[in-house]
Amino acid sequence: MTTHCQEDPPLVIAVSGVAGSGKTTLGRALAEKLRLPLLDLDTLTVSLLDRLHGTVLDDHWLAPPHGATIRAARYAALRATAAEVVATAGGAVLVAPFTAELTGTAEWTDLLDALAPAKPHMIHLRGSPELFARRRAGRSESRDAHRTDAAPAAAPVVPHLAIDAELAPGQQQFRVLRTLGRRTPLDLNSPVFTRSFDAVLFDLDGVLADSTASVLRCWDQFAKEREFSAAVVEGNHGRPARPLVEQLLPADRVDDALRRIEAIEVADASRVEPAPGARELITGLPDERRAIVTSGTRRIAAARLAAVGITAPSVLITADDVRCGKPDPEPYLLAAARLGVDPARCLVVEDAPAGIAAARAAGCEVIGMLGTVEPGALTDVGLIVDGLDRLRVDLTRTGLRISAADQPTAVGS
Structure with missing residues (x-):
């Protein structure tokens, strides 16, 4: 179970990104999940500014020469509102581009001062300018027509969690919550914890590499x-x-x-980035008791393993090695054969229904890894985990035994 302090400090999450990055969608999902107030810069300020256009402001408020003045006023309103909401509600999710704040200049200090003593967890949605432009072109926001083209923003220098904009909202939310320490409880009554295994067979993408x-x-x-x-x-x-x-x-x-x-x-x-705990778990196993089974080619597997700092084990099964890939059982049967073990005494870690089906058809026990598909799609598994840092594997006289690692502490505890 996730542990919490008796008095948790205010939880403030700031979701940043350029127009079209999906920050509003992610911010709303996080606010609903965490039951926190949502403060969106656009919701707070756009209706007022739009009414000023044509009366007080001759040009659109996004157009020069208003830009710097309007921006300062908008963020002042956001900071003041956030300070009141956090003080009374115990937290909030803020949504805004935060372009200047991400550079660590005076605007960042102003945000920290307004929210003190709470410390905001900055989430930054990253992606290509082409992706964001395509998304803006596909929506019906009239103010997009008044945006001026600008060079891609520099990488944030303030502490932040980078989230890929290509991911679906559920995939993004999962990674944010995991980083915040809001982990999925382990089923400690799972039969996986009562069995011994001769080998552990790992899928690559979504299990060892967050690809x-x-x-x-x-x-x-x-x-x-x-x-x-x-x-x-x-x-x-x-x-x-x-x-x-x-x-x-x-x-x-x-x-x-x-x-x-x-x-x-x-x-x-x-x-590609490492999945939590993956490198430590697989490298801690004897080479004759581990294998990687991936649907990618050998070249793709080698490139992604190098990116996450994992040396390929002696048994690496790729699409180049089999006639029928997942969901066919051939890849896992081949891995077990090359290790010289009974598939029924193999534990497989998979993140997708096709891989789970392949492992089950081969007769293996399966751990389902969250983060790629919706949790409800991980059926027919013995255990569900949100990261391999939740598990430890010990070599005993009867084989490999799986147990729960020390439980992570939630942010703020």
Whole structure:
């Protein structure tokens, strides 16, 4: 169970990002989940400013020469309102671009002073200018027409949690809450904790590497190049690329397309980040008792493992090694065979329904990892975890035993 102090300090979350980054959607989701008041800069100020246009202001309030003055006034209103709300309600979720605040200059100090003694947890939605421009073009905000083009903002220098804008709102919320220490309780009565295993077989993407945003970015680029909808990847997490590409493109274009998507994913791999506790858990296992089983190619696997600092074990099963990928059991059966163990005595860690189905069909026990699909999609698993830092594995005389690691402490405790 997550521990809490008797008197938690105020929880203040500030969600930042440029127009079109999805900060309002994420901020609202966090406010609803945490039962905190939502203070959106636009909600607080835009209606008033729009009424001034044409009466007090000849030009739109976003247009020069009003910019600096209007910005200072808007953020002063946000700070004053936030100070009152946090003092009375015990917390808040703030939503604004926070462009100047992220640079660590006087505006950041002003925000900290207004919220003191609470310390805001800054969430920054990052992504490409092209993505944000496409999103703005697809919405009906009249004020977008008055925005001036600007160079991409510099990376934030204040303490912050970077969240990829490509992720779905639920995926974003999950990563924020996990970082805040709002963890999913472990089922300590799970049969996984009562069994012994001969080996642990790890999926790569979404389990050892937090590569979901990278996959979405890469397939979005690939889809634009090949002129199909990138939405098709959303229901194919954990599956090899070939069957999907074969459905989308004529047979004579498949091999070239597969080489292209592989190249895109390898190039983007440097942006992949480690999953919590993954490196420590897998490297703590004897080599003869661990394997990685991925639907990606060997080149993609090598690039992502390098990015997260994990050396490939002796047994690494990729799409290049099998005829039938997940959800077929062949990948996990092959991994068990190469380790020389019975699949029924293997524990698999998976994050997607296709991988879970493959592991179950092979006869393995399964741990489901949150963060890629909705929790309700992780069915037929022995245990659900939100990070491998929640688990420890010990080698005993009967085999590998899984137990709960020390429980993390919530932010503010």
